Amino acid sequence: MKLTTVALLGLALVATPVAAQDGRSAGLWLDIAAAAGSARLSCDLCESGRDLGGSVELAVGAWAHPRLRVGIDAGALTRSDNNARETVYSSGVVAALYPRPASGLHLIAGLGWVGFRAEQFTYDAPRLRLGAGWDLPLTSGWVAGNRITVDGASFASLQNGGASVAESVGLSVVRFTLYIRRR
Amino acid sequence: MKKYALALSLLAVVACETATDPVAPFLGDQPEIVGDAVAFGIWAPSGPDTCSAAIHDQYSAVGPDGLRYPTWHPPVDPATGCTFGHEHGRDPSGSDLFEEVGAIPFGYANQHLQTGGFGAPRNEDHVGHKVEWENDIQMNVGGAGAEVLDITCDVMTKLHQGTHSPDAFTNNMHEVVYHVRCTDGTGFSATLLTPIGVAGEMVVGCDREIHIDAGTANPSISPDGGGKRAIPEASCLQQRVIAPEDGRPRFDSALRESWEISASLRTQSNKTIASFNPYYQVMDPSRFFDQAADRDMARPIDLCRLPGLVGEDRCEAVGTDSISWDDPRSPFKGVRRFVDVNANRVRNADGPNIWYTNALGRNGSTEPFPGSIRQWVAIRDNSGIDLHGGVIGRNRDYDGPGVRAPN
Secondary structure, eight states: OOOHHHHHHHHHHHHHHHHHHHHHHHOOOOOOOOEEEEEEETTTTOOOOOOOEEEHHHHHHEEEETTTEEEEEEEEEEEEEEEEEEEEEEEEEEEEEEETTTTOOEEEEEEEEEEETTTTTEEEEEEEEEEEEEEEEEESEEEEEEEEEEEEEEEEEEEETTEEHHHHHHHHEEEEEEEEEEO | HHHHHHHHHHHHHHHHOOOTTTTTTTSSSSOOOOOOOTTTOOOOOOOOSSSSHHHHHHSSEEETTEEEOOOOOOSBBBBOOOOOOOOOBBOEEEEEEHHHHHOOOOOOHHHHHTTOSSSSSSOOTTTTTEEEEEEEEEETTTTTTTHHHHEEEEEEEEEEEOSTTTHHOOOEEEEEEEEEEEEOOEEEEEEEEOOOOOOTTTEEEEEEEEEEOOOSSSSSOOOOOOOOOEEHHHHIIIIIISTTTSSOOHHHHHHOEEHHHHHHHEEETTOOOEEEEEEEEEEEOSSOOOOOOOGGEHHHHHHHTTTTTTGGGGGGTTTTTOOTTTOOSSEEEOOOOEEEEEEEEOOOOOOSSSSEEOTTSSSSBSOOTOOOOEEEOOOOTTTTEEEEEEETTTOOOOTTTTTTOOO
């Protein structure tokens, strides 16, 4: 985590003048989001349902280029079913690429960790995030927007109380997110 | 030989040709018939039964010891239409496990009890053998597992559960056969005489806190076991049928009988390789414990003659008739049964599949020994999953033409 922070600060220092040229905010950005989403474990024994839950996400980073925003993010998606609470935690690095200078459309990619928790059941794996979003300017310093992201993870075991109950388990998380961001 | 014996023979041929099949306890190379087990041929018709003993004995299964055992049959012989007066529960041929495990020889563990070193015999009557099964049972997984995992099991079981005589008041050793195969790889086939609760002691069905010293168990050296035999007692009938607080008699509530097993297969070093704890429940036993009665046993049908109970609740079917406890018209003949599957634990990660135990499921070895019973256990440790099942047979009723107590 320390390395990531140092890298981001470094990127911020480099990125500031570049970002400023394009009218996008210089320096750090901060993103706060709420989402509706669902998670699903995939394995021979896994329950196949995909139920809706609520999610919050926080991300912070810097502009590496007027069209490229990088940062770190963390979030949690949770739902309760039959008195059992399932929560999917995630964190990692994220990048957003704006293919057209004047457009709020951006493509999202990220790498990191995802952890599933449901009472004694645990699952931890590296995850890949892909998605797309759309910024809508609110003020000169703030944008709002929405995005859809899909997290995918695989090749990890599902544990219950420390004992493996399934191998090569996959996890997918789909989120539809509304956010505000300090540019 | 009737269709079950025939099916067993065919299965034997199949089993010989498919070496990769899991080897079930009663499949594999079928030996020649070398004789009859103690349990074979002990039933004889009485009262209104119309089948002969010879017709009854056509329903047989050959055990791996080469002995002929009685097995499941319908209450009515389809070939002649005669009635046996008793039933053995659900036809096992409908189970998804039947092709793999074959017909169940009734009394196999009883047969091998003494040969395996136990100091006394324990034989059980014929009518008490009750089969129950269900395919694709949606299992519950402990904690949040029910929301995370989707596991189904096929279960076929047989318990000797006599609910017509005083046997179970004191005797805690009963033969259980239990086959389970689950989608997560959990599975075992166990045949043993399992001690259910304390020998010589029963638990009052309507108040499990009350333990009754009912006498000396037969055999007297019966070991104590886990679980309990919750059996209706006169006070249950008094409180819930004869003088209920709200004036409404409830026979089912008073008579419900639950044999709660805590069975396991263990190695010579006493390591448990498989364990299970199903509850076998009967809603309509034909007897209850009453210390004031002859042999401590009274008959619920006799309550239907009491002035306030004529035509009430389960006595409705009797009306004003005076019928005996063993009349097919009695509503109390042990035909309404179900099984709570409960936990299925396997701790056999290092294998092998085949274990030989004594008739009590103990002293498990990888090599056969005199009196040993061949058990099959999946090579698996399912300790990460608290795998337990729901209820099977809840809405089934095994009444049939001619069926009556003793059943």
